[in-house]
Amino acid sequence: MNEDEAALLFHALSNPDRLNVIRALVIAGPTGLSAGDIARQIGASPSRASFHLAALSEVGLIHSERQSRSVLYNIDFRRVAALMTFLMDDCCNGSPDLKACCP
Amino acid sequence: MNEDEAALLFHALSNPDRLNVIRALVIAGPTGLSAGDIARQIGASPSRASFHLAALSEVGLIHSERQSRSVLYNIDFRRVAALMTFLMDDCCNGSPDLKACCP
């Protein structure tokens, strides 16, 4: 992952609604959640939720699949992990000082 | 750290110039770097560098101290670590699936 891509991923995480989407999907587990359920859980209108889901989708943090009338969303942990690895190893050069701060 | 604060930190990291600032400061080590050195290293004008340094400073990812004519900047690893902890534990609920993806 390069800087530009990491910046796009960080941007996707730079919004409280989108962080709440992530949290809801993590708690939901591998079955995922429909767009409507997500909208309800984060307290946003359907169109607002859809806007934020698209932002997360575009950078690959979540994936969607149509399930009859609903659209089911799932988190992609590999993408989250790749970003953490970038921050830890590439951006912060694998610094022992950073590792010392990480519990 | 709450969602809103985390979102602000993620926003601070959502720019390639600012990621380069972080990297430069990590490599520089505890002596830090002057604003001018940072501007040169990331290939930005003084005012552009200052803008991004202010963005990182406002969220506590870096700190500054005047050293005669220069202003020395330093990274605060604790703040980076706190954000990673938020992402890992709060946002992703300490998910084993995420940990399994983290080398």
Added chain:
DNA sequence: CTTTCATTTCAACGAATCTTGAAATAAAAT
């Protein structure tokens, strides 16, 4: 085939972001 349900797309708007270059500030050197 029409209706209902679930979701996305769109246009419009205000707000925030980033860049640039010039002016202002701070501190040291002459």
Added chain:
DNA sequence: ATTTTATTTCAAGATTCGTTGAAATGAAAG
């Protein structure tokens, strides 16, 4: 005191972001 060096602040302008509500799309049910 004036000049030089280092940095920040400011105004202007282009771009992107996020919200809202209405319209469009997709898919199932009646």
